[in-house]
Amino acid sequence: MEDKLMRNKWWVLGFIAALCGVFFFLTTPVHADNEYDITRYHVDVNVLKNGDAELTQRITYKFDGDFHGVYYNQDLRGIKGASNVNVSVLQNGVTSNMQQAETEANNTYTLQQTNDNLRLKLFHAISDDSATFTYRYLLHGVITNYNDTAELNWKIIGEKWDVPLKNVLIKIQLPQNNIKELQGWTHGTLDGQTTVKKQAGQVLIRAKENPENQFIESHLLFPISVTPDNPNKVDKNVKQKLQQQEAELARKANEERKRSRQRTTVIKYTVLAVSLLSTVGWWLWRWRNPGNPQDSLPPLVHSYEIPLHSAEITQIIIENKDPDSKAFSAYLLELAAAKKITIEKTGSKKNDYTVSLLNESLLDKDSLLKLLFTQVGDGNSFSLKQLDKFGKKPKHSSQLYAVFSSWQKRVFREARDLGYYDQVNAGLRIAALWATIISSFLLVITIAVFWDKWWSWLLIGAIIMNIILCYSYRKRRPKYSTSGWQLFYQISCFKKMLQDIGRFDMKKVGDLILWEQILPYAVAFGLAKKVIKELRTNFSAEELETNFGVYYPIVILGATNFGTAFNNSFSSAITSSSSSISGGSGGFSGGSSGGFGGGSGGGAF
Template sequence: MMRKILETMFICLGIFLFFQFPTIVKASGNYQIEKYNIKADIQKNGDIELTQKIDYQFNGDFHGVYYNQSIKGSKGATDPEVYIKKGKQTTKLMPNDSGQNNTFKVNRTNNLMKLKVYHTTSNDNLTFVYKYRLLGMVTNYRDTAELNWLVINQGWDKNLHNVKIAINLPQRNIPELKAWSHGPLSGYTKVDQKKARVVMTLGIIPAHDHVETHMIFPTDVTSDNPNVINKDKKSKILNQEKQLVLNANASRKRRIWIYRSLMIFGALVLMIIYLVRLVGFLKNRGNKHIIPTPLYHSFNEPRFLPSFTKILLDRSDKADSLGLTADLLVEVGKRRMKIEKFGSTYEIIALKEPSNSFFKYLIEEIGDGKKVNLRQIKSAGQSFKRKKLNQEFDKWSKNAAKGRKKYFDQENIDIVDDFRFMAIAISIISAVIFVISLIFNRNVLLTAVVLAVLISISWLIWIGAKKKITPYSDLGEEEVNQILAFKRMLKDIDDIKMAEVGDLILWEQFLPYAVVFGVSDKVIKALKINFSTEEINQSLIVPFYFGANSFISSGASSFQSSFTSALTSGAGSSSSISGGSGGFTGGSSGGFGGGSGGAF
């Protein structure tokens, strides 16, 4: 039941994230706009002296940048000045149509002034500065002066970071100054009536979004403005902006409600997972078993085949390809099968009819009935026989695990697995909750800390349960104790005089287990030290472990891969209705102008 609930929740959250996440992801590409600073000084005659500083971070080779200034709705723009700043050094560029380095070109149409700046750069941080005057930006009505300006338009195809727009009026102390900003709801507007200044700040403007300012102030502030319309407009502007502000604040409230609902839902799910697991554990704390005194070293090989030995240690329900390889070496050691070099590959020869069903299939179906080489097995894994190869291996891997149940306590295993599932579920849900906090840009740091603690606790509980609750039965504990002691002996082989323990034939029997334990290299090295070259060469088994082209180094991996390949086929501040300091509103008040740009 719990898993079905979680699956449903993941689907719902996945749908939500699919639609929401693009709004916060940084644009990919070879350059970023790291900082964007705009200073706009309104003049007495309604013009704006504009200075823009745009910080680029270039990753790769570039020839320059471009900037497009819309002059639609204005009276035009003066000739621009362009500068490049790097650290404390500032370089003034000259206008030129040649396209030479450190020049810029201006193209004008009725509605657009296009700047193309030529400056070759590679993997650098540079600031480009544009200075010019926008003409006729303010309109004086009978009852108010108005600036309705689209400062940044939708033409940017990169996110803009750390944006600050400061608009200064030509005199101080203007109590009737009001301003509204339109764009991303995460922005903030500060209206300083004493300094007669409006400052808009945004952490990020997503690509293809806009920023617009709508300001009103007394007409005597721009008393020299020739752009005069003989009608009243103030009340219309106030009503228009009031509605936009109400819509923006309602949108913020919806976002906050969605954010809180998702966070509460996520917290409830986490709490339910913890409670369900706690109640389940209190009802069933697992079975107690006799834990034998740990043995340090054992020279008695396990009484199981290597594949089954690995099943016991891995707590698996079926054998794997490494276990199969080790079982093959056991067959060779018992002189029931033989491995011989066959050109650049190896050949497996049956000296007796194989008792292993998979070996029998390989020799009789893939080979000629008496032998099979690794190239034939690999070809089968890449042909129409792949399905049959898969089925036969799967059948063997399950048969190899027969009899495992009496060595395991499945009830205890399920309890530990439930704790592991709890830790995984909590980690996934916590990650989703953190992404939600990023999307809404609320309490990100606090959320990260709380979720990190919850995730850590869940995994620590699983680790503790794994240590305290044994997965083995009483019989399993005895056998695993012996196996671990035998494995520890092979790992510590450097400190053991092998010839004193037994002859080479005994160590031949140990080698397949060294393969499944992952210590065959150490054992081989020790054999070379403890036994003579003549003794090793007389062995039917040991030479297959030696050298870069040995069966273990190259053939065994080829043997495994040939059939395993067949198996794996933010929310901002509220907006101000009065036109004072506050957050942005969405939509637009119909402003004109706007700029955008990029790099080439």
């Protein structure tokens, strides 16, 4: 009973851990080797009176794996080129200025510039660490002065990034303060925010995360007096047209945000409704499906009563699974005690035994024994040495595994035919477990969605109640019938006695005939070594040799015992086959106002 309570305890703990694992799986990205994240992307744009712009980009990478460096492409289409390039890297508090060179040495960079593109490749070896790379250069002709307004239209972050950019901050500083007619719009993801500071002559653009392959475009309008020295002039009026264009883009963006909020609200409350209905449904199902409840078993006590059934059947009843190789070892010992086979210690190997056939009718009933005697052995006997050799060939190992599986299924059916198993309760236990997992999984998702709501704590309480109800429901409905439940208790008490052997005088329990009957069960339960050790301690060699029957030479005598030796050989023989189964502050707009720089982007190598 203590074993069962311990299993239940670990089942509950394991279930809670599984729920936590599902939650963290949903909320934590999985990383592979040699990947990187960009954890911060800060850009300072200092617009000059002549229409040029001093650009400073600070990009923080977090590397997982080994990397040689990073690269960046600045799209120059639509402007007059770039100059005054300066590159540096900050790692662990140390700033290193990088030198232009073609050597590809550490802390150098290469520069390739055409009319359309500026490509920088930075060589900086780094492994499993973070570093901030800073690019400084001057961009020419970024401002256009029209008759009625000056315009900056620039995809400051291009669409050539293959990873999301986190913690994005873009600061555009104009060369004048108190610009009452300053207007600013930003195009890109709808989750960003634009702040227009007219007194400071400044525009701030923020986004918690910019998706991969998504540009961020800034479109500013301000008086031409702000850039009086700008030679890039166009003789026409565009201000009203551009304002109308941005107003239309802003209207569409706001409508999309509204639709997105509505969709999100519907989805969120649908998830809430489904999770609550599934939880209430599971609770009602539990009430309407009582099954066959069983009373709790009393505490386990030592039992010395031999189980009613054979060792292999008894193992199936208490463990409720197919018999294993230990059960088959016990089965052979029982056949030896019944004088249907003989087992002898042979050969010079410490663990070599020979099994000989006395009753040929066994081969007609048992295909596994037939294979062991006729294919592993010579038809009359087989040895563990021959079994080891036979199992080394994959074809033979697969054959042995298949026949052993048939033996397992046959013995398992024989055990089930005894009526100890309650099929109804078994089905209800599975249904209750899945109902709890599914409803709790939905509650976890709902909690993640409504984490900022005070009543999310009630959902946590519902998960705890789910676990408690599932535990109590399953505990009261074991997989055993009423008679099987009592049989399980008797076997559990018997097994506890074997587990506690050494804490009592074996002679006071019974004579060696009793322990001879017990030994196959000790083999099936994996307790043979412990029992044999105590037999040698409690009884003399003479008593064991005289009274322990056929088991003495193969189990008690020597440093090993047949049960352990056969189990090891047989398990090894089948193992190989088993592995061959508005312009003011506000949110971003969608679309684009046609700004330059869309091809900008970068990465790591």
